[in-house]
Amino acid sequence: xxxxxxxxxxxxxxxxxxxxxxxxxxxxxxxxxxxxxxxxxxxxxxxxxxxxxxxxxxxxxxxxxxxxxxxxxxxxxxxxxxxxxxxxxxxxxxxxxxxxxxxxxxxxxxxxxxxxxxxxxxxxxxxxxxxxxxxxxxxxxxxxxxxxxxxxxxxxx
Amino acid sequence: xxxxxxxxxxxxxxxxxxxxxxxxxxxxxxxxxxxxxxxxxxxxxxxxxxxxxxxxxxxxxxxxxxxxxxxxxxxxxxxxxxxxxxxxxxxxxxxxxxxxxxxxxxxxxxxxxxxxxxxxxxxxxxxxxxxxxxxxxxxxxxxxxxxxxxxxxxxxx
DNA sequence: TTTGATAATGAAAACCATTTTCATTAAGGA
DNA sequence: TCCTTAATGAAAATGGTTTTCATTATCAAA
Ligand SMILES: [Mn+2]
Ligand SMILES: [Mn+2]
Ligand SMILES: [Zn+2]
Ligand SMILES: [Zn+2]
Numbered sequence: 001x002x003x004x005x006x007x008x009x010x011x012x013x014x015x016x017x018x019x020x021x022x023x024x025x026x027x028x029x030x031x032x033x034x035x036x037x038x039x040x041x042x043x044x045x046x047x048x049x050x051x052x053x054x055x056x057x058x059x060x061x062x063x064x065x066x067x068x069x070x071x072x073x074x075x076x077x078x079x080x081x082x083x084x085x086x087x088x089x090x091x092x093x094x095x096x097x098x099x100x101x102x103x104x105x106x107x108x109x110x111x112x113x114x115x116x117x118x119x120x121x122x123x124x125x126x127x128x129x130x131x132x133x134x135x136x137x138x139x140x141x142x143x144x145x146x147x148x149x150x151x152x153x154x155x156x157x
Numbered sequence: 158x159x160x161x162x163x164x165x166x167x168x169x170x171x172x173x174x175x176x177x178x179x180x181x182x183x184x185x186x187x188x189x190x191x192x193x194x195x196x197x198x199x200x201x202x203x204x205x206x207x208x209x210x211x212x213x214x215x216x217x218x219x220x221x222x223x224x225x226x227x228x229x230x231x232x233x234x235x236x237x238x239x240x241x242x243x244x245x246x247x248x249x250x251x252x253x254x255x256x257x258x259x260x261x262x263x264x265x266x267x268x269x270x271x272x273x274x275x276x277x278x279x280x281x282x283x284x285x286x287x288x289x290x291x292x293x294x295x296x297x298x299x300x301x302x303x304x305x306x307x308x309x310x311x312x313x314x
Numbered sequence: 315t316t317t318g319a320t321a322a323t324g325a326a327a328a329c330c331a332t333t334t335t336c337a338t339t340a341a342g343g344a
Numbered sequence: 345t346c347c348t349t350a351a352t353g354a355a356a357a358t359g360g361t362t363t364t365c366a367t368t369a370t371c372a373a374a
Binding site: 111139142143 | 236238259261262268270272273276277280283284285287288289291292293294295296297298299300301302303304305306307308311
Binding site: 020021022024026027056057058059060061064083 | 321322323324325332
């Protein structure tokens with residue numbers, strides 16, 4: 001008998017419980033916000049959004065939850081060099097489309113791109129294999145970002 | 158008539174003066190350390206090294222000088238995700254060999270690699286061109302890093 | 315449903331790399 | 345040598361993130 005906002009219905013319920021984590025209001029709220037957001041949110045961005053609906057959830061919990069989520073692989077922790085970490089939902093096995101980032105060094109705009117990803121990924125796989133062998137390195141991850149100046153920022157001379 | 162450590166002899170003398178910067182003991186000392194170091198030093202690493210020989214040079218000056226040097230393109234400011242910036246000498250036009258990094262997520266060891274660089278660079282150029290056109294982005298720089306576990310860290314199970 | 319062990323939390327304080335402030339020093343052109 | 349002002353050191357400030365600790369809430373067990 002669902003009444004209003006019924007807790008514990010999300011697909012991530014199992015993931016949490018399976019790893020021994022308890023299901024709390026803060027965790028659900030944060031995951032909910034991240035899953036619905038298109039942009040790359042900072043801890044404080046998330047805190048502000050949450051605070052309007054759940055004033056009881058503190059910034060500390062946001063940080064702690066983001067740690068848990070990224071250790072579970074449900075969220076990516078990103079660094080675009082603006083002095084604060086940013087987080088992005090790592091969509092489930094369905095909508096998962098690998099992408100890299102284009103970063104404007106003037107206004108900090110971030111563009112997700114998937115173009116060329118196939119070629120990139122192929123080269124990356126090769127490279128990872130080669131490097132892994134030569135340096136006996138077990139490669140688990142890669143980071144690719146392009147920096148430059150976006151269209152708007154080019155305009156303002 | 159050179160007597161001991163004659164100031165103002167480095168090849169960077171001109172670069173500094175040309176940009177209106179004064180030639181100071183601190184700047185020379187920092188540049189000297191960076192040019193001789195193989196590793197990726199933090200501001201404090203540099204400060205400690207300098208302090209043994211020139212106790213008068215403070216940490217603040219190290220930070221300020223590193224800013225100048227990286228704005229001049231003489232030094233690269235790097236971020237390997239360990240919470241502090243690291244700096245690496247951008248060798249002059251001669252010994253300049255472009256390289257990327259392999260980062261051990263357990264012990265923070267960094268490996269410079271140049272293997273596959275040619276293929277990578279070719280793909281990067283293509284990608285940069287394509288992305289630049291599609292997103293009207295003026296790409297000036299790229300960041301490529303592989304993360305994983307190094308040989309030693311794999312050993313300790 | 316009640317209970318109890320303990321995971322999770324919020325508020326405040328601590329952390330810590332980096333930056334800012336400001337009075338003092340020194341580089342280098344005149 | 346003189347003088348303008350860039351450069352500097354010490355100390356304080358900054359700001360994102362983490363730690364501390366007393367309190368609360370989750371949920372397995374009874
Ligand atoms: Mn993204
Ligand atoms: Mn390097
Ligand atoms: Zn921009
Ligand atoms: Zn290692």
